[in-house]
Amino acid sequence: MATTNGTQLFPYSVGATRLLFFFMLVPWFLTLQESRTVNAEEAGVRRIAVVVSQNIKPYLEAVDGVNLALSKTSEATVEVVKLWRFQTSERPSLAKSLLERHFDLYLAIGPEAFRFLWNHFDSNSALKLYSIVLNPQTILGPGNKFCGIPLNIPVQEQLRIIAAGIPNARKIGLLYDPSYNEEFFKNAANFASMRGIEIVPLKVDSRKEIPSLLKNYLTDMDALWLIPDRTVISESIVRYVIKEAFIKKVPTIGYNRFFYESGALMAFIFNYQELGGQAAQKVLAALSDRTCSDSVPLFQVWINKRVAEKLERNVPETILPPFVFGP
Incomplete structure (x- = not known):
């Protein structure tokens, strides 16, 4: 290594220099990511929490349909919540955590997720939809207001x-x-x-x-x-x-x-992926005008x-x- 009067001209090895450069970049990268998140929110990108009842094929196909439909638009991003991984005693804490994250809309896939959202999320503070639910009125009882795509053909x-x-x-x-x-x-x-x-x-x-x-x-x-x-x-x-x-x-x-x-x-x-796509379109409509009514499922x-x-x-x-x- 080159020296002048016994002093190193380049006191760091090449590897150490690269490591130092990397750590200098980290704060810049994190700032950039934060900026992108803020810009996305400013651009109107909405955050959707999709709560899935069980790990079964129809529900997973519906989630695929939601993701596929929303991936074609820049209006919304999706986070999937696997409700079956949480015990009944853990679900109030899960609900609190989801509410604190202030999603723009919560979508229930299946009856368990439907019951979870309507029991723990106040309709005045959270926009909620459901899909893949047979006879939803029998789950919550008369007098409850809900909106989505029941698994019922009139x-x-x-x-x-x-x-x-x-x-x-x-x-x-x-x-x-x-x-x-x-x-x-x-x-x-x-x-x-x-x-x-x-x-x-x-x-x-x-x-x-x-x-x-x-x-x-x-x-x-x-x-x-x-x-x-x-x-x-x-x-x-x-x-x-x-x-x-x-x-x-x-x-x-x-x-x-x-x-x-x-x-x-x-x-x-029913094609459950198509039903997921139908739910995604209903999500975008609800986010647009904040109103909703039940729809006949595609079949x-x-x-x-x-x-x-x-x-x-x-x-x-x-x-x-x-x-x-x-x-």
Whole structure:
């Protein structure tokens, strides 16, 4: 190393010089990052907390849809909160922490997240939306105000589609437990009567009653309608009911891919990534005008051509949305 009268001209090694330079840059870099954050806020970029109920595929696909839709705009950024990682006793502290961070909007994915946000976040101080929640009014009870995208297709819309898909159906059996779905039946019967259709109530209090009920009434039905119901619906029951209806040449209407694959002629199908994208658009709208109302979820109606052929049902070569031929 070069010296002058025994004194080093460059008292630091090359490595030490680089290290010193790095530490000189750190404060500048942190200042730059802080500046970028401030500039983003000044530019109107909103911060969204997406609270996810459980680590299951439909919810994760919905989160992907939210992220994908919002990544195409510079209006909002997303932070995902995995609610399933927090015990019930820890959730009040989680809520406090989220509120202190002053997100512009909180989005619940699934019923647990929905209940968490509405129980812990005051609507006057936090803008809240929900998605992928079936029958939200039964979770919070009457009198509560909430806004989002329920996992419910309005009964009148379902009947319109059923009438279009099975035009000769004049007597449709509805299999349900009145403890859970009496109100659905009443609404369905009311709207169906306007179309000249009779909804026949196939009421059960337990699954043991289903075989005798089908034996006594199924042959008089033009179609059988299965809806979400805690008593009636299980994988084994669904397969059994669809098989019995198929034997008697009665088409079945279901509400997800499992029904379709089990032999239903028609099934209402949700694409959860699309529902996430729909929720993202609702987020942007709510942030824009601070108002909100519930929206009908995006859905398709899959037609099972193989089942239609075996039931000797005529299916046109081309069909219009929301109808599609299933895989």
